[in-house]
Amino acid sequence: MRSVMKDILDVATSKSSTYQQKLFNMANVAERLVDPREVLGYTDEEMMYIENDMICDLNEGYVPYRPRYIVPDYYVLLSKGCKFLKLDPPTDLDELLDSLLILYSHVPSITSFPVFIGDLDKLMEPFISDEKTDYIKIKRFLNHIDKTIVDSFCHADIGPEKTRAGELILKAIVELENPTPNMTIRYDKDITPRDFALMAAEACLRVSKPSFSNNKKYENEMGDHRIVSCYNALPHGGGAYTLPRLRLGTIVKGVKSLDELLNHRLPKVTNAMATMMDKRVSFIVEKSNFFETSFLVKEGFISRENFSAMFGVVGLADAVNYILKLEGSEEKFGTSKRGDEIGHSILNVVDCIASKHEAVYCERTNNRYLLHAQVGANLSEEDKDNTPAHRITVGDEPILPIHIKQAAPFHEYFTSGTGDLFALDQTYLDHVDAVLDIIQGSFASGARYITTYLHNTDLVRVTGYLVKKSEVMQVGNGEPVLRDTELMGFGTNSNAHVFERRVRKDGK
Amino acid sequence: MLTYLREELEKMENKAVINKIIPFSNVDGPGNRVAIFFQGCNANCIYCHNHETINMCTTCLICVKKCPVGAITFINGKVNYDEKKCIECDTCIKICPNSSSPRTKEYTVEELFEIIQEYKLFISGITVSGGEATLRADFITELFKKVKTLGLTSFVDTNGFFNKNDLSNLIQVTDKFMVDIKAVSQIKTLCRSSLENNLENLKYLLKLDKVYEVRTVIIEEYMDIENTINVVSNILKDYPEVIYKLIRVHSSGLSQKQKQLMEKHIPSKEYVKELAGKVQKIGVKKVEYIL
Numbered sequence: 001m002r003s004v005m006k007d008i009l010d011v012a013t014s015k016s017s018t019y020q021q022k023l024f025n026m027a028n029v030a031e032r033l034v035d036p037r038e039v040l041g042y043t044d045e046e047m048m049y050i051e052n053d054m055i056c057d058l059n060e061g062y063v064p065y066r067p068r069y070i071v072p073d074y075y076v077l078l079s080k081g082c083k084f085l086k087l088d089p090p091t092d093l094d095e096l097l098d099s100l101l102i103l104y105s106h107v108p109s110i111t112s113f114p115v116f117i118g119d120l121d122k123l124m125e126p127f128i129s130d131e132k133t134d135y136i137k138i139k140r141f142l143n144h145i146d147k148t149i150v151d152s153f154c155h156a157d158i159g160p161e162k163t164r165a166g167e168l169i170l171k172a173i174v175e176l177e178n179p180t181p182n183m184t185i186r187y188d189k190d191i192t193p194r195d196f197a198l199m200a201a202e203a204c205l206r207v208s209k210p211s212f213s214n215n216k217k218y219e220n221e222m223g224d225h226r227i228v229s230c231y232n233a234l235p236h237g238g239g240a241y242t243l244p245r246l247r248l249g250t251i252v253k254g255v256k257s258l259d260e261l262l263n264h265r266l267p268k269v270t271n272a273m274a275t276m277m278d279k280r281v282s283f284i285v286e287k288s289n290f291f292e293t294s295f296l297v298k299e300g301f302i303s304r305e306n307f308s309a310m311f312g313v314v315g316l317a318d319a320v321n322y323i324l325k326l327e328g329s330e331e332k333f334g335t336s337k338r339g340d341e342i343g344h345s346i347l348n349v350v351d352c353i354a355s356k357h358e359a360v361y362c363e364r365t366n367n368r369y370l371l372h373a374q375v376g377a378n379l380s381e382e383d384k385d386n387t388p389a390h391r392i393t394v395g396d397e398p399i400l401p402i403h404i405k406q407a408a409p410f411h412e413y414f415t416s417g418t419g420d421l422f423a424l425d426q427t428y429l430d431h432v433d434a435v436l437d438i439i440q441g442s443f444a445s446g447a448r449y450i451t452t453y454l455h456n457t458d459l460v461r462v463t464g465y466l467v468k469k470s471e472v473m474q475v476g477n478g479e480p481v482l483r484d485t486e487l488m489g490f491g492t493n494s495n496a497h498v499f500e501r502r503v504r505k506d507g508k
Numbered sequence: 509m510l511t512y513l514r515e516e517l518e519k520m521e522n523k524a525v526i527n528k529i530i531p532f533s534n535v536d537g538p539g540n541r542v543a544i545f546f547q548g549c550n551a552n553c554i555y556c557h558n559h560e561t562i563n564m565c566t567t568c569l570i571c572v573k574k575c576p577v578g579a580i581t582f583i584n585g586k587v588n589y590d591e592k593k594c595i596e597c598d599t600c601i602k603i604c605p606n607s608s609s610p611r612t613k614e615y616t617v618e619e620l621f622e623i624i625q626e627y628k629l630f631i632s633g634i635t636v637s638g639g640e641a642t643l644r645a646d647f648i649t650e651l652f653k654k655v656k657t658l659g660l661t662s663f664v665d666t667n668g669f670f671n672k673n674d675l676s677n678l679i680q681v682t683d684k685f686m687v688d689i690k691a692v693s694q695i696k697t698l699c700r701s702s703l704e705n706n707l708e709n710l711k712y713l714l715k716l717d718k719v720y721e722v723r724t725v726i727i728e729e730y731m732d733i734e735n736t737i738n739v740v741s742n743i744l745k746d747y748p749e750v751i752y753k754l755i756r757v758h759s760s761g762l763s764q765k766q767k768q769l770m771e772k773h774i775p776s777k778e779y780v781k782e783l784a785g786k787v788q789k790i791g792v793k794k795v796e797y798i799l
Contacts, residue, residue, distance in 0.1 A: 401531050401627050428534055433632070437540035438532065441630030507532025507540075507627075 001050060001059065003032035016487075018480050020150070024112055031061025039063055040279045046272045053382040054251045054269050055276070056314070057244045058110075058374075064242065064280055065288040066108040068310075071226050072301040073237035074118035077103060078126075084295035093127040093134055097141040104149060107296070111484070113151040116228035116239075117181055121158040121166035128164045138165070139172040146178035152465040152485040153229045159185040160215050162196035170203045170210075177459055179466040179483065183210035184227040184449075186218075189440055201435045201452070205428055208453035208461045211419065214443040221415050222365075230375060230464020231449045232417040235364050238306020240416070241281045244273055245312025245374040248319035248346060249386035258323050258342060266349050274357040277309050277369055285361045308365040310416045311354045312374035315386030316343055317393045334392030334406060343390065347371075347413050365415075373410075373418030375464050383492070389418055397502040400438070408445035419449030421461055425505035426454060455503040462489045462498050469499060523614045524647045527561045527639065531627055537663040537686060537720055539632025542624055546638040546648075547612050551667055551699040553690060554730050554769055555757045560601040560609035561639040571600035571610045580610045602763065617650045624655060633661030633683070642670040645678040652681040663720060667699075668706030684720035685713050689740050691731035698730045707739065714747050721751035726780055728773040737783055738790070745791030752787055754797040756780040 011017070011025045036042040039062050049055040060068060076082075077099055081089040085103065090096035100118065107114035128134050145154065158166045173183065185192070185200045200210050213227050224236045234240050251269055255261045284290055291297050291304045320333040320342045333339040351371060359369045373389035387393045390410040397403055400422065407420045420442075428435050435452055442450050451461050458468050467489035474481050475490035492498060502508075525547035530536075533543035549562045556562065565587055572580045572587065579593035580600060587610045600610050624634055634655055636648050641664055652662040661683040668687045672679070687710050691698050695706070713719050722744060724736055737754075744752050757774055759767045777799045784797040 399531065401630055404630070405626075431534035431539075433538060434532070434534035434540035437632055438630055441540075441627075444629040504532075506530045506534075 001032065001057070002035070002062070003029045005033075016475070016478050016480050018482070021480075021484055024484075027112075028059060028061060031063055032059065034062050036062035036279075040283055042276060042279060043272075045268075046276045049269050049272050052250075053380070054247055055244055055273050056247055056312075056380070056382075057276075058312075060110060060242060060244070060280070063288075064284045066110075066290050066294075067239050067241045067284060067307060068110040068243055069115050069229055069232060069234055069240040070107055070109055070296070070302060071116045071228050071234050071236055071239040071306075072103075072107055072114075072118075072296055074100065074103070074123055074301070076299060076301050078123065080299065082295070083299060090127070093124065093129070093137055096124065096127055097137060101141070101144060101148075104145070108294075109153075111151045111153055113149045113154055115153050115155055115232075116226055117145065117149075117154060117156050119158065119226070120156045120169055121163045122161075124165035124169075125163045128168070131164060131168065134165075135168045135172065138168050139176065142169070142172050142181070143176055143178065146176070146180040147482070149180055150483045152179040152182050152467065152483060154180050155182040155184065155228045155230075157184050157186055157226050158210060159196070159200070160188040160191040162193045166196065167199065170199050173209060174203050174206050177207055177468075179459060179468055179485070182230070182464075182466055184213050184231065185210040186215040186227065187212045187439070187443075188215040189443075190216075194436075197436055198432050201439065202429070202432045204452055205424065205432065205435065205454050206457065208451060208457060208459050208466055211449060211451040211461075212439050212443075213449045214447060217443070217446070217448060227417070227449075230417070231419040232310065232372065233448070234416060235306045235308060237300075237302055238304075238308070238364060239302065241284050241307055241309045241361070242277055243310040243312050243372060243374065244276060244280075245314050245372075246270060246273060246350065247315050247382060247386045248313060249315030249317075249322070250382055252319040252322045253385075255322075255326075257326065258345070261319070261323065262345055262349050266346065267353060270350050270353045271357075273311070274353060274359075274369065277311070278360050281309055281360050281362075304361070306364050308362045308416070309359065309369045310372040311350070311369040312372045313347070313350060313414075314374045314383075314389060316346065316390040316410070317387040317396070318385050319343075319346055321393075332393070332396045334396045334403070335398045340406065340409075343410065347390070347410070351413050370416035371414045372416040373414040388492075389414075391420065394497045394501050399508045400504045401507055404438070404442050404447065405445060408442060408447040411448045412446055414448065417449065419451060419464065420447065421451045421453070421501065423455040423501045423503050424452050425503055426456065427505065428452075429454065455501070460499060462492050465489075522647070523616055524620075524644050525564065525612045526615050526620070527558070527609060527612050529620075529623065532630065533635070536635035536637065536665060537633065537661075537684070541631050541663070542627050542634045544620065544634065544636050544641075546636060546641045546644055547609070548643050549638055549640045549667075550643060550669055551640065551690075551701050551703060552607070553699050555725060555727055555759070555762075555766070557762065558639070559607045559763070559766070560604060560611075562607035565608045565610060565612070566606050568606065570603055570605065574599055574603050617647060617654065620651055621654045624660070625658065628658050628660060631660065633663060635663040635665055635686070637665035640667055640669070642666050642675060642678065645670075645675050649678045649681055652678070656681065667703075668709050669699075669701075669703035670709060671705065672709055672712055679713070679716065679718065682718060685718050686721050686723070687713065687719060688723050688725075689736060690725065692736045692739050694730065694732045698727070707743070710740075711743060714743070714750065719747070719750050721753055723753045723755060725755045725757050726775050726783065727757040727770065728775050730773060733775075733783070737787060741787045741790035741792050748793040751794040751796055752792045754780055754784055754787070754795070756797070756799050 007029045081087045087099045109115045317333040375388035472489045527545040527547045530543040536543040579590045665686045759770045
């Protein structure tokens with residue numbers, strides 16, 4: 001959406017933003033002041049879909065000068081150091097952690113904070129010597145990240161192998177109870193030892209991280225990848241140029257039949273999003289000079305050839321519920337066989353168009369844009385009608401085993417990431433092996449990514465990112481807070497009631 | 509009562525009356541499990557928390573009249589229950605004079621197996637409980653044989669009161685038992701039935717390496733607490749892998765009548781902890797307590 005001059009004044013005089021948030025917001029307003037028809041060559045039709053909220057560009061702006069998500073290969077730091085920052089390869093844990101913190105502040109992204117901060121366990125493992133003192137250093141390092149990378153889209157990966165560093169990291173995140181960094185264990189039951197997996201599952205219950213990703217499935221489809229930001233699966237040493245999203249719950253409004261949606265309206269909007277993406281990617285690669293100027297490129301942390309772009313989808317449940325109503329059904333998406341059929345028919349249209357479209361500068365992913373189940377990180381009113389991704393609307397969730405079986409087939413479409421979240425009852429803390437059974441069962445059913453957290457923890461996954469409930473409540477009172485994600489958490493909870501997810505006990 | 513129960517059960521032939529199926533249970537053995545609760549019990553313990561699983565329905569029809577939403581009906585000589593209409597207010601269970609429930613269903617082995625198959629990816633195994641599951645040993649033996657083909661484990665939750673010779677086939681196909689030792693010398697006071705063999709059965713199953721855990725609910729006066737703890741601990745000290753779980757009795761959710769019976773007999777938390785200490789001292793490796 002374009003900005004207007006008044007936005008500048010609103011940002012400057014806001015009572016609920018920190019100085020740093022105002023600075024970034026000011027830059028974002030500037031990026032959206034220009035007309036994308038002039039700068040990027042958007043057609044009137046493409047622009048119309050942004051203005052009528054059918055396509056949301058997540059405020060990326062119309063002069064994109066860096067890829068949205070950057071996934072550096074931090075192992076380069078271990079082997080070569082960084083010339084631009086005059087850092088030698090680290091020789092001990094202190095040097096490593098210090099160099100990483102320095103490097104993080106130079107990794108761009110849509111939020112200006114790094115969305116990927118490395119395989120923390122494997123980066124640290126060669127330098128672990130004394131677990132007692134190393135633990136103190138690791139904990140301090142993680143706390144430093146929480147207070148300086150004030151955006152919980154910042155994501156660290158661990159696993160699939162067990163390491164001493166991995167265990168120390170898990171111990172530290174449980175003690176710290178910080179929202180940042182977000183974290184994933186790339187889990188493979190054939191590689192990850194059971195005791196390490198159980199330790200991760202327990203941490204996930206207590207502090208909502210690490211989430212579990214189906215590493216075997218992602219490795220097969222994406223090759224060398226990392227989980228970044230919310231739960232985006234992207235090429236390692238590259239990233240994603242852009243992520244706009246189709247608001248299915250908005251697109252559906254006013255159609256007279258499923259046929260009209262599938263054969264007329266949806267293909268038009270979907271095609272428009274694909275061509276819009278071409279224009280954005282071309283600008284970043286051909287005009288912004290990002291790849292010509294960034295030291296990350298020159299020194300091998302990333303390469304242009306490892307980038308792709310993400311084709312986002314949100315609000316499937318709302319689109320399906322709209323059609324169900326049109327067909328005279330009282331059923332709801334999540335507990336309706338017909339609803340699932342409609343859902344798959346909608347995603348098939350999107351999938352078909354995305355897989356036929358010749359993407360630009362995406363050789364790493366066979367010149368295709370990758371479907372992504374976007375969860376909503378936007379304060380727009382329109383998001384009230386767009387349930388995150390393909391998820392079941394909060395309040396309509398069936399019992400747990402049915403829920404997982406309903407969700408897993410929808411995970412299939414989303415090569416660049418999706419995930420489901422389950423709030424579990426307190427009893428699971430004494431029975432973490434039962435949680436692992438649920439996760440393994442989900443993966444065996446084809447699911448890509450699962451988070452399980454205790455329903456009564458303060459640290460909660462809103463959609464993909466983490467917030468503290470207590471801090472989100474501060475936003476409700478109009479007070480400034482450290483992280484922009486807390487503002488989003490407030491908006492998303494108001495829209496989607498994510499703090500009231502069904503609490504699971506006995507599989508219900 | 510027991511003769512009546514057996515007759516009823518035999519009438520069912522190849523079907524079993526199931527009180528409840530919990531698709532994902534995390535408290536009935538290791539991992540996530542499908543827990544199946546069989547209707548019918550040979551005991552009637554003072555503190556029973558599943559009172560509605562004790563007897564078969566006698567079609568007295570009291571619940572049909574009292575259901576506030578009309579979910580229970582009497583058709584063709586049978587009490588029927590409409591799951592969709594039920595609001596789970598538990599009125600039917602509370603007013604049943606016979607410790608039974610209209611919310612049971614009959615299943616064949618094949619039908620239960622189909623349900624288990626639906627959940628097989630998400631579970632470590634199944635656990636049969638009750639009531640007293642061993643009353644349907646033949647049925648469960650068939651079920652377990654089929655469950656084995658899915659690579660899942662099969663557990664039996666039992667009160668320990670059975671004739672082991674009748675159960676040889678079931679024992680063979682069962683991976684582990686979870687055994688209650690309710691009391692040693694005061695069984696009749698506590699369980700209000702003349703039952704025996706629980707210790708003998710426990711020792712037998714232990715020798716076969718078929719015990720996952722042993723549990724004793726602690727209630728004062730109705731049972732010989734110290735004696736029970738002592739005897740069980742001395743047996744279990746030679747089996748370091750077996751859990752001994754002490755459970756402090758509680759009366760929440762029980763009927764007024766049951767509450768009155770238990771009122772002055774709930775032990776203090778400290779006492780249960782103290783008992784756990786004694787168990788440990790005798791040499792039991794895995795001691796747990798629930799307060």
